[in-house]
Amino acid sequence: MEQQTILSEIASDTLRGLSAENKFLLSKYFYDDEGSRIFQEIMQMPEYYLTDCEFEIFTNQYEEIINAFKEGVNGFDLIELGAGDGFKTSILLKQIVKTSISSQYIPVDISAKANAITNII
Incomplete structure (x- = not known):
């Protein structure tokens, strides 16, 4: 996967998790x-x-x-x-x-x- 695609996915996942009512981060990041x-x-x-x-x-x-x-x-x-x-x-x-x-x-x-x-x- 291209680095830009990976960074975009991380940003999207993070925004989704921190915008949710019950905040979360996907475990794949830690x-x-x-x-x-x-x-x-x-x-x-x-x-x-x-x-x-x-x-x-x-x-x-x-x-x-x-x-x-x-x-x-x-x-x-x-x-x-x-x-x-x-x-x-x-x-x-x-x-x-x-x-x-x-x-x-x-x-x-x-x-x-x-x-x-x-x-x-």
């Missing part, structure tokens, strides 16, 4: 590499409880999750939107690898750096 790094730091804070909850679910419930995938399928694709660094999902992936289930992990993230990291997993 999850660049630096925004992704900052969010990783936020996820490590005790006040951000969601990371711990997700970690606990994958740690304690992975058998139930895997069993749900096993029923009536020969394999599956695990598509993770907003994969980030893939740390939490790696817990589940390590357990899936131990089974005979055919699977493919497809991480999707707006940050190019996060995509590069999760594609290594």
Whole structure:
């Protein structure tokens, strides 16, 4: 995409978001590499409880999750939107690898750096 087109899109998206009754900015503008790094730091804070909850679910419930995938399928694709660094999902992936289930992990993230990291997993 041409730089002028990109700048025009950013301006249009920003104007739309800041003109709305409930102001917003699209997340694609703050999850660049630096925004992704900052969010990783936020996820490590005790006040951000969601990371711990997700970690606990994958740690304690992975058998139930895997069993749900096993029923009536020969394999599956695990598509993770907003994969980030893939740390939490790696817990589940390590357990899936131990089974005979055919699977493919497809991480999707707006940050190019996060995509590069999760594609290594």
